[in-house]
Amino acid sequence: METAIAAVAGEILSRFISFTLKKLCSSHECLEEKGKRLEHLLTRVHTVVEETDGRYITNSGMLMQLKTLSEAMYQGYHALDTLRFQLHEESSMDKVRNSFSFSSATRLKRPRTIVFDSVNKGKMLNLEVHGALENLERVVANIGEFLALLGGYDRMSQRPYDVYLYIDNFMFGRHTEKQKLLNFLLQRSPDGAPAVLPVIGSFAVGKKTLVAHVCADERVRSQFPSILHLKGENILSIVHHEKALLGMALVVIEFILEIDGVEWEEFYSFVTRTNRSIKVIIISTHERFVRFGSVRPVFLNKLSYEELQCLFKTLAFGSADPMEHPGLVQIAEEYAKSLH
Known part of the structure; x- marks a missing residue:
């Protein structure tokens, strides 16, 4: 009797797993199609972001659109990497599944666990890929007007070594x-x-890093022949650099410690008397230095998890195909998680 019950249970579980595996295969085919669509949209959006990054954009609305495009792009790259890795794992697991025998309920315990895990992972992956696709399709649908306006902005000139720097x-x-x-x-x-x-x-x-990159721009260097770097605790040493401030000059100050308003006023008064065309960039971790600004500050947040993962992956693989070493893709992802 126990043998008969075990045989019936084994048959039921075998049919259930066969049905689930067929459903998984269908889901995988759907995910592969979504992956192709994702890759196509990413190519388009990446091209637009790269083209925009090579021009001088002054319109605040276009800058907001650029931010939306880049966020959708990094989210899409993360979803595509996750999808590729999961499909690679599933293809390896297919060999394991085919080796199992479905003759008894005892032997079915392990494959049943594998199937349920695959179903859960598949659902989560499908949600991530679907969300990334929706975002990319939304930004691509409104990209025509953006490209039309983009053509009216000047290109940044590139030096021979800019290609390497640009990639980074x-x-x-x-x-x-x-x-x-x-x-x-x-x-x-x-x-x-x-x-x-x-x-x-x-x-x-x-x-x-951001300020240094901008200061290396050809237009900035031609407009500001003199770029002076100061530490916040020594800003009054500016009086010893009066000759450097006579033409168009840029002063970059890094503040680590707090200073009083009197010291800043003394610095700013000297700069104003010397040359009104001088521009000043303040770098600090403290928001209280915003009070010294004459324009809206630029706030830098941490890079998103998707950006960090893209950064480490590209540093690790360069132009090589990451799927030749799928384990390293996961290492890059774990490293991004630890820093985010």
């Missing part, structure tokens, strides 16, 4: 923030007084 900076993100800094430096100050832009962000988010 593109991967790093900060597209919108970079454009805001460029706009500040290249536009005239409306009131004729030295303009001050605070760049605020927590420790190690890339404030100095």
